[in-house]
Amino acid sequence: MDITLKVNGTPRAVDVDPRMSLLDLLRERLGLIGAKKGCDHGQCGACTVIIDGRRANACLALAVAVDGSEVTTVEGLAEGDDLHPLQEAFIEHDAFQCGYCTPGQLCSAVGMLGEPGPSAVTGDLVVDPDLTPEEIRERMSGNLCRCGAYVNIVSAIGEAAP
Incomplete structure (x- = not known):
């Protein structure tokens, strides 16, 4: 086709x-x-x-x-030689170890930051929640990291979030 x-x-x-x-x-x-x-x-x-x-x-x-x-x-994600802000944050926060999951983590984070509304960890479903570490973890829960770099991934996303 x-x-x-x-x-x-x-x-x-x-x-x-x-x-x-x-x-x-x-x-x-x-x-x-x-x-x-x-x-x-x-x-x-x-x-x-x-x-x-x-x-x-x-x-x-x-x-x-x-x-x-x-x-x-x-x-x-990058524009020419200019990295996407999330790519820069991942480097700054050492948010990868082996790097196998990193492309998926980055694309998921870019998409996640554009999604409106609360997740399952948000108590009040009427207000748009702050992007807390708990909120980031819940929204990124579909992306696994076998190396366990989650702490650095969450902090990188938190820093790059608007």
Whole structure:
């Protein structure tokens, strides 16, 4: 099937098997290897990308389902040589160890900062909560880090948050 999508601001037209995941399209066909294949079951978050402004697990999205969409991967977060503020904060706070989960953590954090409303840890569901460490942990709970760099990840996100 022929699909068209915009990846990191660049229009792309590709012929894909209808069973191909977005993750496999990005990695195998487009050469964007930032999003990682961790569990391939949507449980670890290593493959998180941003689709039309919302974070998503690329291993669970079929490539044909994102026809016409705009996809941002970790490679598209920086603008030229200028890193995204979250990328800078991750470096400053040493928010990675092995780095395998870092692309997914970064894309998830970018998407999370754009999401409105409270999470399950917020007591008052009527007001927009402050972005406390507890709130960040809850909103980022779909992204796992086997090295345990969570404290530094949370502090980096907290610093980069608007």
